[in-house]
Amino acid sequence: MTQTIRFDVDADGIATLTIDCPDQSMNVIGAQFLADLEAAIDRISAEDAIKGAVIASGKDSGFMAGMDLKAMEGMLLPPPGKSLDMATLFTRVFELNRVLRRLETCGKPVACAIEGICVGGGFELALACHRRVVGDNPKTQLGLPEILVGLFPGGGGSQRMPRITGVQTALMYMLQGKLFAPAEGAALKLIDEVVPAGTALEAAKTWVKANPAAFAQPWDIKGYKVPGGGSAMHPGFAQTFMGAVPMMQKEAQRNMNAPIALLSAIYEGLQLPMDRALRIESKYFAKVIAQPQSRNMVRTLFVNKQAAERGARRPADVAPSPTKKLAMLGAGMMGAGIATVSAQAGIEVVLLDRDMTSAEKGKAHVEAELQKRVSRGKMTADKMAEILARVTPVTDAADLAGCDFVIEAVFEDPAVKAEITQRVEKVLGADTIFGSNTSTLPITGLAKAWSKQENFIGVHFFSPVEKMPLVEIILGENTGATAIAKALDFVRQIKKTPIVVNDSRGFYTSRCFSTYVSEGAQMVAEGVNPALIENVGKQLGMPVGPLAVGDEVSIELAHKITVATKKALGDAYKATAADNVIEKMVVELGRLGRKNGKGYYEYPADGSAKFLWPGLSEHFPRAAQQPSAAQVRERLLYRQLIECARCYEEGVLTAPEDGDIGAIFGWGFAPWTGGPFSHMDTVGTKAVVETLDRLVLDYGDRFTPTAQLRDLAAHGTGFYSAAKKAAA
Incomplete structure (x- = not known):
C-alpha cells in the first residue's frame, strides 16, 4: 500500500485501487497521490497477472473532490519572492495530464466505481477511465465546477468531456460549473452505468472481467469523430462558438481569465490528437494559474469560505450547541x-x-x-x-x-x-x-x-x-x-x-454595500447619464447597476436609514448630494423603488421589461460633459474599496478574509477580484492610495485613504501579509 492508494488484486486478476488520502475528510489530488497513482499504473501495465483495474474510494464522504486547492499554489508556483518561470510552471501543471494519460493508455481496462461526490479533478480522473459506474444516491454530485473559483478543468476535462458528450453540452456545463446527478450524467453519456448505491465496485469489477480488451478510449480509435462536430470547418462546431463567445463575454464582462482560457483550450484542442490537446489545455491552465486572479478567487471562494463554514471564528472552548x-x-x-x-x-x-x-x-x-x-x-x-x-x-x-x-x-x-x-x-x-x-x-x-x-x-x-x-x-x-x-x-x-x-x-456589509448605491445616486445628482452608470456597474462585475439595486432594496428604505442616521449622529453627519437625490425621489416624487413600481426605473404593469425612468433627466439634468466609462468604473469600485478599508481600520472587521467573503457573498462585490482586500493587495496598496488621493481632489473627502492604508503603502505591504505577520 502506498500513502494514498491501497492496491489489491483478486483471484480474477482484477486490481482494486482504493483511494484514501490520510488526514483528509475527502480524497483530493496532491503530489503524493499523483506519485502513488503512477506507481499503481506501473504495476497494472507491467504485471501479466493483472487483467484490469477498478478505482474506488475508501472514504464514506465520497469518491474525490478534485485538486487539493489549499496546497495547489505550493505545488505549482515558486515560493514568494522567487521569479515565475513559465516553462517550469507548464511542466508542473502538465503532470496531472501526463499521469491520467498514462492511465487511459496503460493497455488494460480501467473502470471507475463512484459512490458519492465526484467533482473537479476527481471527475477528470473518472473521465480518463474506460468505464464509469456510479452508485445511485440522491446526494451524489458529479461534474467540473472549477470555473466557479477562477480556474477551469486542467486534468483533461476540457478535452475529454466534449469528446464524450459534444462541444455545446460540455461548454454549457463547464462554463457554468454546473453539477449533475447520476441519471443526468448517464443521459449525457458521461456515465456508463448507474447501479444501486453501494454496488458500484462490484458492477465495475464485473465489467472489467467481461471486457478484457476494452482498454482503448474512443478518441484513440481510428475514425473517431466528436459528437456534433469538432472541426473548425464543421458548421455545428463553428455555430456553437459563434454563440458561446458573446454569451461568455456577456456573463464575464471581460473580467474573468478562466472562461476565455477554457474556450481557447477546447477550440484549439479539438483540432488535435489527444496527446497534443492535453498539452494545449495545460498551456492555458498555466497561463490562468500564473495570474493573481485565480489565486485570489481560490483563496476566498474556496479555502477561506470552507474555513469559515468549519468554524474558523468559533470560540474553541465552548461545547457544541446545535439549535433544536x-x-x-x-x-x-x-x-x-x-x-x-x-x-x-x-x-x-x-x-x-x-x-x-x-x-x-x-x-x-x-x-x-x-x-x-x-x-x-x-x-x-x-x-x-x-x-x-x-x-x-x-x-x-x-x-x-x-x-x-x-x-x-x-x-x-x-x-x-x-x-x-x-x-x-x-x-x-x-x-x-x-x-x-x-x-x-x-x-x-x-x-x-x-x-x-x-x-x-x-x-x-x-x-x-x-x-x-x-x-x-x-x-x-x-x-x-x-x-x-x-x-x-x-x-x-x-x-x-x-x-x-x-x-x-450598518455593520460591514450594509455599510459598504450602501456606498455602491449612493455613489450611483451621487452621479445622478451630477448629471451623469444613468444608462452609463448602470452599464458600467455591470461591466465592473457587480450583479446589477447601482440604480437598479437601489430600486430593489427600496429608495424609501435608503431614505429612512438616512433620516435615522442623521438623527443619531447629529452634527457629525456629513450630507451628500446623493441624500438630496434620494429625498427628492421619495418625498417629492413618490418614487420608492420597485416596491411601488416606480423608482430610478419604470416597471410596466403588463410585466414587460423594466427601463430607466425618462424623467430622471428632467429632474436631474444631464451634464454637458460626460465622464468616460473608465472614470465611472473607478468611482464605483474605489468608493467600495475605501469603505471596506475603513471598516478594517475601525475594527468592524478583524480579518481581511471575512471582508472578502462578506463582500462577494453578501452584496455581490465583483467575484473576479477575490474580494476588496484581495484586490487592493493585487493592485498594490501604494497604487490604491495614489488613486484615492486623486479621487479626493476630483470628487471629495469620501475617498480619503485611511491611516492604516497609508501605512501599508509606505511599507510596501498588503492587508493579507500584514495580518499574517501580526498573527505570527
Whole structure:
C-alpha cells in the first residue's frame, strides 16, 4: 500500500485501487497521490497477472473532490519572492495530464466505481477511465465546477468531456460549473452505468472481467469523430462558438481569465490528437494559474469560505450547541425565509407574528418555497410535508416556551424591537441566546432590552434567505463566547457561510454595500447619464447597476436609514448630494423603488421589461460633459474599496478574509477580484492610495485613504501579509 492508494488484486486478476488520502475528510489530488497513482499504473501495465483495474474510494464522504486547492499554489508556483518561470510552471501543471494519460493508455481496462461526490479533478480522473459506474444516491454530485473559483478543468476535462458528450453540452456545463446527478450524467453519456448505491465496485469489477480488451478510449480509435462536430470547418462546431463567445463575454464582462482560457483550450484542442490537446489545455491552465486572479478567487471562494463554514471564528472552548427549537419573531419575508431554511435543516420552528393571518402567511411562504423544490424534482411530497410540519405559526409569546434560540426579524425600529425582546425574555429567560436580524441598527443598543447582554448577538441574513449564502454575525460590545458559538453552530446547521464582525452602524456589509448605491445616486445628482452608470456597474462585475439595486432594496428604505442616521449622529453627519437625490425621489416624487413600481426605473404593469425612468433627466439634468466609462468604473469600485478599508481600520472587521467573503457573498462585490482586500493587495496598496488621493481632489473627502492604508503603502505591504505577520 502506498500513502494514498491501497492496491489489491483478486483471484480474477482484477486490481482494486482504493483511494484514501490520510488526514483528509475527502480524497483530493496532491503530489503524493499523483506519485502513488503512477506507481499503481506501473504495476497494472507491467504485471501479466493483472487483467484490469477498478478505482474506488475508501472514504464514506465520497469518491474525490478534485485538486487539493489549499496546497495547489505550493505545488505549482515558486515560493514568494522567487521569479515565475513559465516553462517550469507548464511542466508542473502538465503532470496531472501526463499521469491520467498514462492511465487511459496503460493497455488494460480501467473502470471507475463512484459512490458519492465526484467533482473537479476527481471527475477528470473518472473521465480518463474506460468505464464509469456510479452508485445511485440522491446526494451524489458529479461534474467540473472549477470555473466557479477562477480556474477551469486542467486534468483533461476540457478535452475529454466534449469528446464524450459534444462541444455545446460540455461548454454549457463547464462554463457554468454546473453539477449533475447520476441519471443526468448517464443521459449525457458521461456515465456508463448507474447501479444501486453501494454496488458500484462490484458492477465495475464485473465489467472489467467481461471486457478484457476494452482498454482503448474512443478518441484513440481510428475514425473517431466528436459528437456534433469538432472541426473548425464543421458548421455545428463553428455555430456553437459563434454563440458561446458573446454569451461568455456577456456573463464575464471581460473580467474573468478562466472562461476565455477554457474556450481557447477546447477550440484549439479539438483540432488535435489527444496527446497534443492535453498539452494545449495545460498551456492555458498555466497561463490562468500564473495570474493573481485565480489565486485570489481560490483563496476566498474556496479555502477561506470552507474555513469559515468549519468554524474558523468559533470560540474553541465552548461545547457544541446545535439549535433544536427556534423562536422566529416576525413572519415577513425575512422571518419566513429563515423559517424555511431552518425547517429544512431539521429544526423545529415556532413562527410568531402579531396576528394569525400574518403568521399563517409566513408559513404559506415556507410551503411555496418547498413546493418549488417538489416541482423541480428536488424533493418528494412526503419530505415537503415532513419539513412543513416543523413550522408552527403562533401569536402568543407564551407559545415560544421550550425554544433554545431566538431570531428576531421585526420592523427596523428600536422601540418595536425592544418591546418584543423584553416580552420574549419573560417567557424564555435571559439565559437563552437572542439573535437580532437587523441590517443597520447597532447591536449594542438593541442588546439593552435583554437583561443578559452577553447572550445578545446580531444574526444578519440577506434576501432572499433561501438563495443568499451569507450570514453576518455581529458582536455587540458585551456579546459573550456562548452567544457567538450558538450563532455559528446555527449557521452551520442551515448550511450558510458566516462572517463575524464587530458592532457599527450598518455593520460591514450594509455599510459598504450602501456606498455602491449612493455613489450611483451621487452621479445622478451630477448629471451623469444613468444608462452609463448602470452599464458600467455591470461591466465592473457587480450583479446589477447601482440604480437598479437601489430600486430593489427600496429608495424609501435608503431614505429612512438616512433620516435615522442623521438623527443619531447629529452634527457629525456629513450630507451628500446623493441624500438630496434620494429625498427628492421619495418625498417629492413618490418614487420608492420597485416596491411601488416606480423608482430610478419604470416597471410596466403588463410585466414587460423594466427601463430607466425618462424623467430622471428632467429632474436631474444631464451634464454637458460626460465622464468616460473608465472614470465611472473607478468611482464605483474605489468608493467600495475605501469603505471596506475603513471598516478594517475601525475594527468592524478583524480579518481581511471575512471582508472578502462578506463582500462577494453578501452584496455581490465583483467575484473576479477575490474580494476588496484581495484586490487592493493585487493592485498594490501604494497604487490604491495614489488613486484615492486623486479621487479626493476630483470628487471629495469620501475617498480619503485611511491611516492604516497609508501605512501599508509606505511599507510596501498588503492587508493579507500584514495580518499574517501580526498573527505570527
